[in-house]
Amino acid sequence: MIFRLFVFLFMFPAIISAQNISMPGIVVDKENNEPLAFVNIISSSGYGSITDIDGKFDITINPDDSCLTLSYIGYETKIFHINLHEKEQFIQLSPKSFELEEVTILPGINPAHRIINNVIANRNINNPNKLKSFSYISYDKMVITINADSILDKDVSNLDTNQMRVRKFIESKDLFLLETVTERKYISPGLNQENILATKVSGLNDPVMAFMISQIQSTSFYDEIIQIAGSNYVNPISKGSTNNYFFLIEDTIYSNTNDSIYIISFKPKTNKKFDGLTGFLHINNNRWAIQNVKAEPQDNTTGISIKIQQSYEFIQDHWFPVQLNTDIIFRMASASDGSTNYPLIGNGRSYIRDINLNPDLKKKDFSYHEVEINKEATKRKGEFWKEYRVDSLTARELETYRFIDSIGKAENFDKMASTFQTLLTGKIPYKFINIDMDKFIHYNNYEGLYLGLGLHTNHKISSTFSVGGYWGYGFRDESAKFGGDLSIKIHKPSESTIRIDAYDKVTPSGDVEFFDDKNQIWRPEYFYKFFYKQMNRTIGGELNYTFRIRPLRDFSWVVGIRTQEKYTYDSYYFTSTDEPWNPVTNFSTTDFMLGFKFSFREKILQTTKGQISLGSKFPVVWLNYTKGVQGILNGDYSFNRYDLKISFDHFFKYIGESSIVINAGIIDGQLPISNLYSGVGSYNEFTVYAPVSFGTMGANEFYSDQYISLFLSHNFKDLLFSFRNYKPELMIVTNVGFGSLKNPGDHHNLDFSTQEKGYYESGIIIRKLLNLQIYELGAGVLYRYGPYGFDKQSKNFAYKLSIYYTF
Numbered sequence: 001m002i003f004r005l006f007v008f009l010f011m012f013p014a015i016i017s018a019q020n021i022s023m024p025g026i027v028v029d030k031e032n033n034e035p036l037a038f039v040n041i042i043s044s045s046g047y048g049s050i051t052d053i054d055g056k057f058d059i060t061i062n063p064d065d066s067c068l069t070l071s072y073i074g075y076e077t078k079i080f081h082i083n084l085h086e087k088e089q090f091i092q093l094s095p096k097s098f099e100l101e102e103v104t105i106l107p108g109i110n111p112a113h114r115i116i117n118n119v120i121a122n123r124n125i126n127n128p129n130k131l132k133s134f135s136y137i138s139y140d141k142m143v144i145t146i147n148a149d150s151i152l153d154k155d156v157s158n159l160d161t162n163q164m165r166v167r168k169f170i171e172s173k174d175l176f177l178l179e180t181v182t183e184r185k186y187i188s189p190g191l192n193q194e195n196i197l198a199t200k201v202s203g204l205n206d207p208v209m210a211f212m213i214s215q216i217q218s219t220s221f222y223d224e225i226i227q228i229a230g231s232n233y234v235n236p237i238s239k240g241s242t243n244n245y246f247f248l249i250e251d252t253i254y255s256n257t258n259d260s261i262y263i264i265s266f267k268p269k270t271n272k273k274f275d276g277l278t279g280f281l282h283i284n285n286n287r288w289a290i291q292n293v294k295a296e297p298q299d300n301t302t303g304i305s306i307k308i309q310q311s312y313e314f315i316q317d318h319w320f321p322v323q324l325n326t327d328i329i330f331r332m333a334s335a336s337d338g339s340t341n342y343p344l345i346g347n348g349r350s351y352i353r354d355i356n357l358n359p360d361l362k363k364k365d366f367s368y369h370e371v372e373i374n375k376e377a378t379k380r381k382g383e384f385w386k387e388y389r390v391d392s393l394t395a396r397e398l399e400t401y402r403f404i405d406s407i408g409k410a411e412n413f414d415k416m417a418s419t420f421q422t423l424l425t426g427k428i429p430y431k432f433i434n435i436d437m438d439k440f441i442h443y444n445n446y447e448g449l450y451l452g453l454g455l456h457t458n459h460k461i462s463s464t465f466s467v468g469g470y471w472g473y474g475f476r477d478e479s480a481k482f483g484g485d486l487s488i489k490i491h492k493p494s495e496s497t498i499r500i501d502a503y504d505k506v507t508p509s510g511d512v513e514f515f516d517d518k519n520q521i522w523r524p525e526y527f528y529k530f531f532y533k534q535m536n537r538t539i540g541g542e543l544n545y546t547f548r549i550r551p552l553r554d555f556s557w558v559v560g561i562r563t564q565e566k567y568t569y570d571s572y573y574f575t576s577t578d579e580p581w582n583p584v585t586n587f588s589t590t591d592f593m594l595g596f597k598f599s600f601r602e603k604i605l606q607t608t609k610g611q612i613s614l615g616s617k618f619p620v621v622w623l624n625y626t627k628g629v630q631g632i633l634n635g636d637y638s639f640n641r642y643d644l645k646i647s648f649d650h651f652f653k654y655i656g657e658s659s660i661v662i663n664a665g666i667i668d669g670q671l672p673i674s675n676l677y678s679g680v681g682s683y684n685e686f687t688v689y690a691p692v693s694f695g696t697m698g699a700n701e702f703y704s705d706q707y708i709s710l711f712l713s714h715n716f717k718d719l720l721f722s723f724r725n726y727k728p729e730l731m732i733v734t735n736v737g738f739g740s741l742k743n744p745g746d747h748h749n750l751d752f753s754t755q756e757k758g759y760y761e762s763g764i765i766i767r768k769l770l771n772l773q774i775y776e777l778g779a780g781v782l783y784r785y786g787p788y789g790f791d792k793q794s795k796n797f798a799y800k801l802s803i804y805y806t807f
Helices: 002-019 111-121 149-153 161-172 208-214 382-388 395-411 413-424 524-531
Strands: 021-029 040-043 048-050 056-061 067-071 078-081 089-093 133-146 176-187 191-201 225-228 231-234 245-254 260-268 277-284 289-297 304-315 318-336 341-356 371-373 427-430 433-436 441-444 448-457 465-474 479-491 496-508 535-549 552-567 586-599 604-607 610-613 620-628 639-652 656-668 686-688 706-715 729-740 759-771 775-785 797-805
Touching: 040 056, 048 056, 048 245, 067 089, 078 089, 111 245, 111 260, 111 277, 133 161, 133 318, 149 161, 176 382, 176 395, 191 382, 289 318, 395 413, 413 427, 433 465, 441 524, 479 535, 524 686, 524 797, 586 639, 729 775, 759 797
Parallel strands: 021 089, 191 371, 371 604, 686 797
Antiparallel strands: 021 056, 040 048, 040 067, 067 078, 133 176, 133 341, 176 191, 225 231, 245 260, 260 277, 277 289, 289 304, 304 318, 318 341, 427 433, 433 448, 441 448, 448 465, 465 479, 479 496, 496 535, 535 552, 552 586, 586 620, 604 610, 620 639, 639 656, 656 706, 706 729, 729 759, 759 775, 775 797
């Protein structure tokens, strides 16, 4: 009897388990049918579950269970009656008016702070980017469609012709669909490699757009600063967040392993002004880690509104992200039926699989660029996609591909995308040639209006070489400029390129250029070129070899040789200390160059059109060494020249974004003024603001053979003042320069000063007085002070119009 009782007790759980039922379902928002992630579900017999990031669930229930109780932040609690005849339960929750109220919790501190502080204390333990290494494969899908539910809800008989056309479209297909499969490898600290194995974009074959959309959010929610669509936000689990965010424990639930999961809502405190997020966290007391997070910018009223969700699982003894969701409302873009505009919405999903948290990776396994596109990426067939897709494509998705692909082919979307990419590099593609935009038109105080034409062959003739030239005419200096060049790509992955140039042009006196400078006239940092007023006719040629070395992929290198003859500006002439009786007006130099750019962990996307840099979080350093030789190729001067530039942008929590640029140079040897350093002035009483220049200094007002300049700016964003949707940004600017010249008496018939005592200017720029999304306009003033300030105060002021572009 006792033995039978023991057997019964042993078998009882299995008997009960055999009677239980697995019940799948999905939970959505009643108003828009959007899936709701992380909804808490309890059956009437006490079984529990949580919806995944796609709103799906699978709960174990007893056959006697008649209902499920669902609770979710911001929604009415619902008791749902189970329909056992349905294979999948479809449950809608109704939103309620929701506002996190700040409350005074007495006595003691807010109990949520203890949990948040534990999460902060364990950030480095749980942050995936702090792992020694990891690898995974992600499948990403983004759907963009028209949000026209109001048409779908109407009776067909009440719709006009245009509304019926919109309804028929959205009933069967979406506007846009893209998929990518990406393999990622990572070695701490920050050595990252992403290889796009497959990509499929409706209407396009170009994979760049697919990758760019996949970069909208970070794969980790543990960094001090969270980036969403290129904007920076203070993480609610960063140091000091309890002083600036309001946290509230909304609920406590339990996992299948009996871990406590705290559901905590958060938002910036009402008396705090910073770039913050709102949403909620699911905190698991197993290592005090994020299990789920849902967040959106507090200010989500701009042209694009974005919400992100992330889900983590405990894998191989570590929490790691397994799915990322991105929901977008494009307020700047809409579809119209003639009377009503309907916003476009995007739904992105990233599923992470094949996770290995201890892969055997070596630095030699990493390529030259952080992001590379497999040459077969756009050619993958159905079997490949079947392996990585989470679900098979629906009839709607298949129709989207069919319809949009047919339109893309007819309208040549690929050509449009290619043209846009090429435009960003400063070229206009036309058949087998590219038109150089900087050679078409420009303006400066020396040449006046310049009109010309520059042409280069493009990949339609050859992807290995490019040959081209230019011709132009300046209407103020009344002279023509022309030149030609040949580029040969020796090894595409390492960017190994040989370039030969020959030219007869004008070059600015005292200018400094680095080998990767690109003269893009719409970039504000090149606006100072408008103010050139001393330039020299220059006849010369160059031979350069640029490349990367795989073990040092953060470096770009150049070696080269250059020979030039420069003709004097106006009546200037140069005499050397050794030959003071010999005035020189033509200056011949031959020099050898070695230089590099160091950009630690710069994210570079290698495409068929070249490289696209997504920037670096660290300072970027340029260093050039130039050795002038006498007696070779008619070179008349022997010298050593060292040029340095350091650029760094950094976002500071709660106070905005700072930018620092340091320029410095030393010349060992005697050179004419054309080959020295000018002060980079951009003064006119009323003119355009040129960053990284001295806005109160006249062009060519100062010269030196050794100098250092510091350009500081800090943008407070809209932290200091904002007026509902009108949000101008206050930026403060301070620039400092020092310089000296060993033998100023060698330079004749030219009025200039040196900067031994230090040049100082400061001011303010109010950005986004007019924000046109593509570009913004602002205004400001700079003030010159210190040893080189003018006695007449009005001459120390310079009034500026600022122009910044969003691309």
